[in-house]
Amino acid sequence: MKYPYTQQFRQNLVEWFHREQRNLPWRHTKDPYKIWVSEVMLQQTRVDTVIPYYQRFIDKYPTLESLAGADEEELLKMWEGLGYYSRARNLQAGVREVVEKYGGTVPNNRHDLQKLKGVGPYTAGAILSIAYNLPEHAVDGNVMRVLSRVLHITEDISLPRTRKIFEKAVDELIHPDYPGDFNQALMDLGAMICTPVSPKCLLCPVREYCLGFMEGDADQLPIKTKKTKSKNEYYDVYIAVNDGKILFERRPSEGLLANMWQFPMMPKKQPSENTWEPFELKYNVTITKVLEENFVEQKHVFSHLTWNMSCHLIEISENGPFPDSVQFVTLKEMEALPLPVPMAKIMNILNRYIFHSPE
DNA sequence: AAGTCGGGGGC
DNA sequence: GCCCCAGACTT
Numbered sequence: 001m002k003y004p005y006t007q008q009f010r011q012n013l014v015e016w017f018h019r020e021q022r023n024l025p026w027r028h029t030k031d032p033y034k035i036w037v038s039e040v041m042l043q044q045t046r047v048d049t050v051i052p053y054y055q056r057f058i059d060k061y062p063t064l065e066s067l068a069g070a071d072e073e074e075l076l077k078m079w080e081g082l083g084y085y086s087r088a089r090n091l092q093a094g095v096r097e098v099v100e101k102y103g104g105t106v107p108n109n110r111h112d113l114q115k116l117k118g119v120g121p122y123t124a125g126a127i128l129s130i131a132y133n134l135p136e137h138a139v140d141g142n143v144m145r146v147l148s149r150v151l152h153i154t155e156d157i158s159l160p161r162t163r164k165i166f167e168k169a170v171d172e173l174i175h176p177d178y179p180g181d182f183n184q185a186l187m188d189l190g191a192m193i194c195t196p197v198s199p200k201c202l203l204c205p206v207r208e209y210c211l212g213f214m215e216g217d218a219d220q221l222p223i224k225t226k227k228t229k230s231k232n233e234y235y236d237v238y239i240a241v242n243d244g245k246i247l248f249e250r251r252p253s254e255g256l257l258a259n260m261w262q263f264p265m266m267p268k269k270q271p272s273e274n275t276w277e278p279f280e281l282k283y284n285v286t287i288t289k290v291l292e293e294n295f296v297e298q299k300h301v302f303s304h305l306t307w308n309m310s311c312h313l314i315e316i317s318e319n320g321p322f323p324d325s326v327q328f329v330t331l332k333e334m335e336a337l338p339l340p341v342p343m344a345k346i347m348n349i350l351n352r353y354i355f356h357s358p359e
Numbered sequence: 360a361a362g363t364c365g366g367g368g369g370c
Numbered sequence: 371g372c373c374c375c376a377g378a379c380t381t
Contacts, residue, residue, distance in 0.1 A: 039377095044377055045377095084365055086379080118377095141375065197369085
């Protein structure tokens with residue numbers, strides 16, 4: 001049976017949005033480039049986290065051309081702490097494609113947009129509807145949650161194919177006069193009212209048209225089965241000092257935390273495994289003094305794995321030669337390098353140790 | 360379809 | 371601790 005409240009739902013939702021929408025930095029522009037930047041940053045990332053990054057990023061790269069010409073390490077530094085760093089590289093690659101193939105104008109059709117690096121079905125729809133005011137669906141986790149309740153859709157949203165059901169639903173529901181506002185209204189509703197736990201149905205502007213609310217099981221939706229299991233990884237981390245400089249290395253250009261910088265790390269199968277000699281061999285250094293054998297134990301949880309790091313503070317002799325990815329850097333030089341959060345944590349502890357140590 | 364890819368906030 | 375977030379890409 002067909003959903004009978006299409007007209008009222010879309011109208012009440014958009015009217016509510018026009019009254020209650022959040023004041024967000026990227027809502028003061030229709031520049032497709034800036035909308036694009038915001039949407040990429042918002043992938044799997046909360047609004048409150050993104051806001052300061054977005055503002056710094058637009059200040060530094062105010063135009064598509066400025067981002068196209070940016071230095072990659074500087075770009076990564078701007079993204080530092082935001083996570084999913086391939087987003088930054090893909091965004092720059094996409095922007096460069098637009099400069100080269102489309103003369104600097106962001107495409108206004110789904111076909112060309114989705115061919116750009118880092119632009120998938122959601123981001124394409126968001127750019128099209130918000131920047132170009134076109135009636136295109138932009139289905140994310142938020143929209144699936146809201147519409148699973150409104151339309152009482154009980155398909156498992158953890159299955160990739162389920163997204164198509166919601167895209168079709170949006171195609172029918174979307175407000176033809178305010179497509180961008182409609183899509184953003186679904187987001188705001190999901191963020192403020194139709195929340196994952198304890199949805200505020202009594203405050204909802206469209207509860208009269210919500211099948212889930214009528215059934216009384218809105219808070220049980222959406223159905224999501226798949227659960228992620230994470231595994232433990234163990235490392236020795238060597239903070240290796242020589243003449244005021246610290247041994248540092250750039251991670252490989254692909255995979256986890258690609259191209260970001262770290263203290264040298266030796267993977268261990270067991271926490272008890274000893275990697276001191278393998279470390280000397282791998283990095284071609286000699287340990288001359290152990291300053292703090294157990295400097296700090298640091299744990300860092302990623303979405304799919306956990307790093308358990310045993311950090312050691314040592315002095316080494318500079319043997320070399322070293323590959324390009326390995327360098328001695330001063331604390332000052334280190335500040336300019338993009339560090340993943342687990343390394344920034346260790347860095348903070350090291351700074352406190354150096355500058356505030358009681359001894 | 361399942362894994363990979365960060366980090367933080369809320370409970 | 372666990373869940374989820376304005377997802378995309380690879381295999």
